[in-house]
Amino acid sequence: MMPMLESVIGTVLSSFIIVIISTFMALVLDFLFPSFSRWTRTFLFFIVLTVVLYPAYEHLQMIRSITQTVATMFISIYPLLTASILASGGSFSMLNFQPAMLLFANGAVILSDKILIPMLSAALLFDIVSRFHPALPFTRMADLLRGSLIGLVSALVAAYSIFITAGGTISWALTGVTSEPIKKLISQNIPLVGSFMTDSLGAIGRYSSGASVFIGAWLIVTIWSVALLPTLKTLLTGFLYRWTAALIEPFANEDITGILDDIGKTLFVLCAVSFLVAFAFIYTALFTVILVKLITVVK
Amino acid sequence: MLQFLTGVLFITIVSSALLLLLPAEKEEEFLPLVKMAMGIWIIHSITRIFGHSLF
Numbered sequence: 001m002m003p004m005l006e007s008v009i010g011t012v013l014s015s016f017i018i019v020i021i022s023t024f025m026a027l028v029l030d031f032l033f034p035s036f037s038r039w040t041r042t043f044l045f046f047i048v049l050t051v052v053l054y055p056a057y058e059h060l061q062m063i064r065s066i067t068q069t070v071a072t073m074f075i076s077i078y079p080l081l082t083a084s085i086l087a088s089g090g091s092f093s094m095l096n097f098q099p100a101m102l103l104f105a106n107g108a109v110i111l112s113d114k115i116l117i118p119m120l121s122a123a124l125l126f127d128i129v130s131r132f133h134p135a136l137p138f139t140r141m142a143d144l145l146r147g148s149l150i151g152l153v154s155a156l157v158a159a160y161s162i163f164i165t166a167g168g169t170i171s172w173a174l175t176g177v178t179s180e181p182i183k184k185l186i187s188q189n190i191p192l193v194g195s196f197m198t199d200s201l202g203a204i205g206r207y208s209s210g211a212s213v214f215i216g217a218w219l220i221v222t223i224w225s226v227a228l229l230p231t232l233k234t235l236l237t238g239f240l241y242r243w244t245a246a247l248i249e250p251f252a253n254e255d256i257t258g259i260l261d262d263i264g265k266t267l268f269v270l271c272a273v274s275f276l277v278a279f280a281f282i283y284t285a286l287f288t289v290i291l292v293k294l295i296t297v298v299k
Numbered sequence: 300m301l302q303f304l305t306g307v308l309f310i311t312i313v314s315s316a317l318l319l320l321l322p323a324e325k326e327e328e329f330l331p332l333v334k335m336a337m338g339i340w341i342i343h344s345i346t347r348i349f350g351h352s353l354f
Binding site: 038039042118122125126129132133135136138 | 300304307308310311314315319330333334337
């Protein structure tokens with residue numbers, strides 16, 4: 001966990017230090033040459049954009065490549081899964097296998113590859129345009145894109161969780177009374193995606209607790225951490241953007257803090273998208289492991 | 300969609316470069332032109348994406 005944290009902060013922090021220093025330099029230049037303030041603002045904007053957009057773009061690329069990997073995994077595993085389910089017959093009925101889940105997971109991956117990530121990049125572009133050129137605001141469009149993405153993703157996860165709970169798998173500890181305050185805390189403190197995160201965590205948990213009988217807790221923990229690592233990385237980077245915006249707010253231009261805040265918001269939405277992909281990944285991985293285990297036990 | 304976004308970006312960059320080069324008092328006259336250009340581009344893109352009986 002710690003090396004991951006260090007690597008994330010290390011890659012992002014250097015660019016944020018450049019932002020802080022260049023903002024301060026622009027402040028000094030504005031003081032020395034007040035007549036050049038418009039040029040200073042433009043140059044500062046370009047410096048900040050080139051430095052700051054790179055980590056965000058890297059995260060977009062990362063989630064996209066993960067999505068493609070998961071989609072390839074689905075396409076390669078699906079015929080195998082179906083064939084083995086047909087072959088193993090009765091022993092599989094206890095897992096209450098739902099083919100609709102696979103369809104959902106596959107659909108979610110395709111959706112996030114074809115719609116969600118292009119929409120997010122468009123939202124990012126609209127944010128930049130409306131900050132760079134305040135006379136041509138696209139803020140409503142960007143907010144609308146982000147809002148509809150969140151709605152789409154949460155509707156999909158709600159559909160997932162309905163499918164899972166309808167199957168009657170054992171409910172997990174996170175939904176219990178003891179964890180309610182923690183869930184409340186997370187959902188209130190992580191902007192935009194907090195409540196979505198706790199809900200979908202509960203949904204994943206409900207499924208994997210049913211599966212832990214077959215494959216053991218450690219393997220589940222491994223699958224979870226592998227699947228949720230990109231999500232955590234994205235969340236952390238989004239927070240770093242907002243922290244930097246908060247740090248430079250007293251001496252920076254409103255545009256610069258605004259753009260940092262907006263990129264942070266977009267990354268939070270990306271985090272929700274990656275959650276969906278992680279969910280699909282967890283489902284497939286668990287299912288494959290259970291299948292292999294069952295085949296080896298039954299034979 | 301990509302074409303629309305490229306157009307938006309292009310209009311933004313060109314207009315901001317022109318705004319930088321123009322003197323400050325001319326800015327007021329130039330901004331409506333930029334808005335008109337953006338409006339034409341958006342309406343054109345909408346009719347191109349969704350279709351219209353005129354085109």
